[in-house]
Amino acid sequence: MMAALALALVYTLFPYYWAIVSSTKQGDALFDRALLPALDLTNYRLLFANPVFMRSLANSVFVATSTTAISLLLGVSAAYALGRIEFPQRRAVLILVLMISIFPQVVVLSGMFELVQWLGLFNRPSSLVLTYLLSTVPFTTWILTSFIREFPRELEEAAVMDGASHWRILTRILLPLMGPALASTGILAFILAWNEFLFALTFILTDENRTVPVAIGLISGASRYEYPFGQIMAASVTVTLPLIVLVLLFQRKIVSGLTAGAVKG
Secondary structure (H helix, E strand, O other): OHHHHHHHHHHHHHHHHHHHHHHOOOHHHHHOOOOOOOOOOHHHHHHHOOHHHHHHHHHHHHHHHHHHHHHHHHHHHHHHHHHHOOOOOHHHHHHHHHHHHOOOHHHHHHHHHHHHHHOOOOOOHHHHHHHHHHHHHHHHHHHHHHHHOOOOHHHHHHHHHOOOOHHHHHHHHHHHHOHHHHHHHHHHHHHHHHHOOHHHHHHOOOHHHOOHHHHHHOOOOOOOOOOOHHHHHHHHHHHHHHHHHHHHHOHHHHHHHHHOOOOOO
16 A cells, blocks of 8 residues: 555656756756756746746736635535525526536637627736636535535524524625635635636737746747757746645645535434
């Protein structure tokens, strides 16, 4: 078992470690097979001195944070309605939410392109927030609905007896208990928005509005014959660090949120 665990860890972590090693090398050293970093931070200095990359980093923070916040707000409200309020079409709505969440991006690309142009959001970071909600809202709704269903109904029945409305029950009773679910769902939505490439490539044209995944793909060398592999690896390591920090900070809430309801007493 330990050998299998070690093999899984090496298989999972080695690509990221090799990206770190490659990001510290220059020129012909990139073709060496040495497993230790060269401790040369030239690629990082060039990267952080690049205003286009720094601007794209700020755009990604704005887009991913906005998408996550709106997704959680809409997802919590919809999840409470689907998990607690009885209405005839509830099962059909749940199935529709699940179907939307698994749609391939290519299927909705042309339709979203027309919608973005009609709203006047083309080549703006806000267009990405709108398009990312198409996948993050159904995802958060589905996960949070399953979580809300596990709460005992006695909590709500007591609040209803005191005259509390559905909104008050959600915000004052259920929401404080949903920390683990919100953390796990929010981080997954953040990662989804942070790493998205296709919509960002299609709806954004100028350097000042691009997000990090597209900016990394467009990093070029000093000439047409130079491939800046070291800078690309440095950029990949840099944009992965915020995700690692988030997961480490909220790892306990993520685990408890993802396993909530797995075992019933």
